[in-house]
Amino acid sequence: MLVHLPYSPDGARVLQVASWTPTSGLRYLTPPTLFPEKYTNFYGATINVTAFTYEPYWQESIEGNTTRYSGTDYNQLVTVAQTLNFTFRVLPSRSWNEVTDQMQVRKSFMATVIYPVIPQDLERWDFTFSYDQTAGKFAMATPVITPSWLSFCYPLSGQVWIGVLACTLTVCFTLVKITRRKTWQTRHGVLSTGSVVLESVGTLLGQGLYGRLSTSQSNHILVGTWLFFSVVVGTAYRASLMASLTLPRLPPRPETIEELVKVIDRVTARSSGGTYTKFFLNSESSAFRELGSMMVEGDDMDGLNAALKMKSAHLGARLTLQQIISRNFAKLDGTSRLYIGKEKLLQLSIAWPVPHDAPYTPQVDKCLRIISQGEQSFKDTLDDLFDIAHADALKVITIEEDKQFLISQRMKGRPGAMAGIDKTLSIKEVIKLHREYMELKRREKAATAFAQAQEIAELESSSAVLCHLEMSPVVTA
Template identity: 25%
Template structure:
């Protein structure tokens, strides 16, 4: 930090701007009235210290001056030190003589720690350097801090340029102390005179004016607060200082920018004046805006953005659409607008009041083919387990009989016979008599228990699957879209934060979905959905209206399925405000009351119900575009339900026929190899486990 610039960062949050006509003296021909240097400086620093002590105590105080000798600023600084007020001293002329990096660093540190709750700015400048003062105020970005009160001490020659300067356009509390008659300033609303004072007070008088933003029939005005003698003691304990809390905007007309986004906002446009104000219609944001306007006493005028878009970044740090309109302060605030980190760098948002996530719209899952009904009671893993266990049981039974026959010198059984026996037990039709040895009987007993459990489970599950038709799994997530074969999807026309959500997402799944997602209007997308094998990605508010009004029959049935997973688009829905808007806190408080009382949710449901009813009435007699299939509670099994077992029977006949062909071919082949053999040994017709 340059040693020529005295800057100490201490504690505060109020802007106190002190401007004097002359620094080292007061000219007799004008300026502040011809008082001696010592007397005027003493009285001014006393008044400033009284204002600070009674109204700005404990604030982080920034004292900036353009004086060359610094007589008045030094006196004010000593007075502030006497009352124990923390301060930062800035010599404005030396600040702007610094290199740009040093200057930017100092200005960043100007307002102190972010944890501060009160700040103040004191500016001391002569009339020849008013432009330098206002340049400093602009560079300090005071317009972004509307809650910082400002006190100005000056003569009439610079009053208008300071009170109406753009750098102070958002300052709510601006106090002007004039050390002479300010004849060209018109006091507005009220004039407060201290008891015992008259217009004939001796000596030079000081007049306290307060600049108010909306007091002159909703526009900026000036109020005369007090008139007293400069040489007389002054008291500033009254609550008239910094008393404007903007609870009444006195009929001020706010400029509102928005686009149609039902159920949040809708309006009618004048075809003859497309760029003029629009006429708002019943919608959620309009109801909220009317309630806030009635509470805070203001009116509004709604227009569309110049390019008809919500807002995306452009070159040079500018934005298009609604965001760009607020960025360049061509409107005071917007209605429904989704906040994003990039947008919040150029505009301010109020509290989130609702959410409108993305959802996946598809047809309800269709029924699975009935010819596989016999297989569905068990999953593939269970079927594999049953086949392996049944085959293993036959092999184990054959091995037990093989070992027993050697020990007992009895006849064993063939492997195919044991396999048929295990499968026969599973199918509840075991062939032949049970084995004679104990080890095989134990094996068969446990196998019977296993078969009892498996067949009972299969039978009950089969009844359920035949009675209630199984369906394909629904499409609920973006992962489902990518994993389903032969499936396609599309989305709503992307704009604003919906476009940013897909375009700037780092999620590979979302990137892949976006890469393969064409855009459709809502009606076109829903027609594709009804044709099957297609999903439509849209916002949930659209689905509430379109599906309820067009795709439900009189019994409440619909063919449409909404994905269970909702994808929030950034933070939610709020209103956008130009940066530094002095009325933001009042809007926030009033909206918070509407949210806490449940009015926002109630209005949203009511607006949607009214819209759905209007659409249904306009389509009276047309019916729903597609009704869902509804089955009776009592299901009678038909050939359609039992087609699986018929296919299985047909498959068995085909296998038997192929076996017959195979046997015939085998017989002929063996007959050729053994032409002398005219007869074949007869095969055993039965199965017996009894010992010979």
């Protein structure tokens, strides 16, 4: 019985593991197994992998003629390579599609960079053990106020402007009717309709009265009311305009999928051979289907640049979007025109794509599972590293409440916690201290004023005594 070993100390070879004869039966020539594991040890062989820059999971930097790799997925690949005893060569790829294409035709053993486990992709390849979760987010430009003549209308709402217009038309119509009466024209002369409208609107705009409308006593109440109305509206408008120019009211930022699809014309995502588009179009959510109908696949940088120039958003992993924005789009003060929405589009498992029925997948899965368990164990025990209490603290502490608090702090999950500051009590204490301080200042001021008054009184008393002595006659014997 022969078995093919693709990897061995002598390279690929055929090994006889057993023989059978009618007289002696089955006789093992190697340790008693007919189906030895072929991929637990690659014996230093070099295998091909594919990847593409996707911060912080896979990063590439060129130093001279050497390409250096880094990132969480790269470190994970190094650990797997050390465990299975192989070296790897990263095949050049110009796009995400080329990464998976080379893996599908088995030119590459696997694509060693995160891929979300989407059902549509299972038709084209398999996935390794899912070693983490990723939150899909969207990034887009923060809405800004576009310059427009409508900016003059922003300080007051539409209902207020309609009310002002209605009052203006009513006053103009009433004054025109009054000035058209013959008795008014006999006493004050003829006043054209344009002059009436000009003077009424001018009053509203703060231009003052020409005096023609206010000469009649019958107009005093109407004109006075109109003047008061104009002062109130003009003052409110100017104050609101100044406030809106000083502290402009920005348009609301889309934070959910429903809000996003209402304000954008397209959405970009990393190239995946149409997988993302199919995934969203086949969703039961109407917002997801609308998002899929606007989807265009492309590079992360191109998608984020497009988000700054047009009504567009870009989809990606939260950590990747944060790193790209902070590195390429942040200003010196740390701010950026791009922001990341609060709502999670997707919460997907991530894994490495491998060809269908790849025989080495179980060994890679085992390595990734151990790495994932080690990371989780580290996270679970991280809080236990910071127990800085004395070894005999429970014996030294005499207050029972402090003992119970320390015991709860040492329990799993640290259920014991210090209470936060009582802000209401803190505000009351600050107010009390301020009052005491002001009372002390008032008393000091009163004491100083009293001392000054007493000093002045003593000086005046001394002056009066001296004056009295000077004016008194001198008695001689």
